[in-house]
Amino acid sequence: MVSTLPAAPKSAVEETLLTPRFYTTDFDKAAEMDLSEGETELQAMLTEMRADYNRHHFVRNEAFKQQNWDHIQGAERQAFVDYLERSCVSEFSGFLLFKELSRKLKGRNPLLAEMFGLMARDEARHAGFLNKAMADFGISLDLAKLTKKRTYTFFPVEWVIYAVYLSEKIGYWRYILIFHHLEKHPEHKFYPLFNYFESWCQDENRHGDVFKALLRSQPNMWKTWQSRLWSRFFLLSVFATHSLTVHERGTFYDMLGLDATEFDTAVVRETNNTSARAFPVILNVDHPEFFKRLDRCADRNLKLKQIAEGTGSKLWKTVRKLPLIAGIVGDLLRLYLIKPIDAEAMRATVR
Ligand SMILES: [Fe+2]
Numbered sequence: 001m002v003s004t005l006p007a008a009p010k011s012a013v014e015e016t017l018l019t020p021r022f023y024t025t026d027f028d029k030a031a032e033m034d035l036s037e038g039e040t041e042l043q044a045m046l047t048e049m050r051a052d053y054n055r056h057h058f059v060r061n062e063a064f065k066q067q068n069w070d071h072i073q074g075a076e077r078q079a080f081v082d083y084l085e086r087s088c089v090s091e092f093s094g095f096l097l098f099k100e101l102s103r104k105l106k107g108r109n110p111l112l113a114e115m116f117g118l119m120a121r122d123e124a125r126h127a128g129f130l131n132k133a134m135a136d137f138g139i140s141l142d143l144a145k146l147t148k149k150r151t152y153t154f155f156p157v158e159w160v161i162y163a164v165y166l167s168e169k170i171g172y173w174r175y176i177l178i179f180h181h182l183e184k185h186p187e188h189k190f191y192p193l194f195n196y197f198e199s200w201c202q203d204e205n206r207h208g209d210v211f212k213a214l215l216r217s218q219p220n221m222w223k224t225w226q227s228r229l230w231s232r233f234f235l236l237s238v239f240a241t242h243s244l245t246v247h248e249r250g251t252f253y254d255m256l257g258l259d260a261t262e263f264d265t266a267v268v269r270e271t272n273n274t275s276a277r278a279f280p281v282i283l284n285v286d287h288p289e290f291f292k293r294l295d296r297c298a299d300r301n302l303k304l305k306q307i308a309e310g311t312g313s314k315l316w317k318t319v320r321k322l323p324l325i326a327g328i329v330g331d332l333l334r335l336y337l338i339k340p341i342d343a344e345a346m347r348a349t350v351r
Pocket residue numbers: 091094122123126203204
C-alpha cells in the first residue's frame with residue numbers, strides 16, 4: 001500500500017549556512033582548460049562513464065510499494081524528510097552545474113562537454129529517486145521552481161574542482177558507510193532507499209575520480225604553495241560543514257542506530273585519506289586537537305540553533321550568539337593552522 005498523504009509541492013527550502021548551494025562558474029575558462037597532462041586518465045574515465053553501469057539501478061522495486069510509511073511519525077518523520085530534502089537538493093545542485101557546464105562547453109571542449117553530460121545524467125537519476133522517496137512521505141520538491149528561485153554562488157573553475165571533488169568523495173563515504181552499517185544491522189533499515197546506496201555511491205566515486213583527473217591535469221592546482229593553502233581551506237570547509245550537519249541531524253542517525261559522532265569521524269577520516277590521491281596536502285586528523293575542536297564547533301553550532309529557535313528579543317539572541325560564533329571561528333582558524341600532511345611526498349604509497 002502506498003501512503004495516502006497527498007504530495008504537496010514544495011519549492012522553498014529553508015536556507016541556512018549549511019544548506020546545499022547552487023553554483024555557477026567561469027565557463028569560458030573551463031572551455032579553454034589545457035587537459036593535455038591528464039588526457040589518458042580523462043579518456044579512461046570517459047569510457048567508464050559511457051558504460052553507464054547503473055543504467056537499470058534506479059528503479060523503485062516492490063519494497064517501496066508494499067508498505068505504508070505512516071508509522072514513521074513526529075520528530076523521526078521530520079528528521080528523515082529533512083535528510084531526503086537536503087540530499088535531493090544537493091544531488092540536484094550537482095545536476096544543474098554539470099548540465100550547464102556540458103551545455104556551455106559543447107563544441108568548444110568535446111571531452112569535458114560529454115563528461116559533464118554523463119555526470120548530469122547520474123545526478124538527475126539520484127535527485128529524481130530521492131524526490132520519489134519524498135513523495136512517499138507526502139512531500140515533493142518542485143525542482144523547476146527551485147532552479148529559478150535559488151541564488152547561484154559564483155566559484156572560479158579551480159574552486160569548483162576542489163569543492164566538487166571533495167563533495168563527491170565525501171558523498172561516496174557517507175553512502176557506503178551507511179550501507180555497510182545497515183548490512184550488519186538490518187533491523188535499522190527502516191526504508192528501502194538504503195538498499196540502493198552501494199551502487200549509488202559508485203556513481204559518486206566515479207564522479208570524484210573525474211574531478212581528480214581534472215585536478216591533476218592542472219599543475220597549478222597541486223604544484224604551487226597557493227594550491228596547498230587552498231587544499232587545506234577546502235578540506236576544512238567541507239569537513240566542518242559535514243560535522244555540523246551530522247550533529248544537527250542526530251535524530252536521523254539515531255533511527256539508523258548509528259552514533260553520529262563516530263559516523264562523522266569515520267567519514268572525515270576516510271575522505272581525508274582518499275583526498276591524498278588528488279590534493280597536494282591533506283589534514284592531520286590524528287592531531288589530538290583535530291576532532292576535539294571540530295566537535296566543539298558542532299556543539300556550539302547546535303547551541304546557536306537552539307538560541308535562534310528559542311524565545312527572546314533579537315538583540316538578546318545576538319548577544320548570546322556572539323561568543324559562540326567567535327568560538328567557532330577561533331577553532332576553525334586553529335584547525336586551519338595545524339600542520340598538514342604532505343600528500344605529494346606520500347603519493348607513491350597511497351592507493
Ligand atoms: Fe549523486
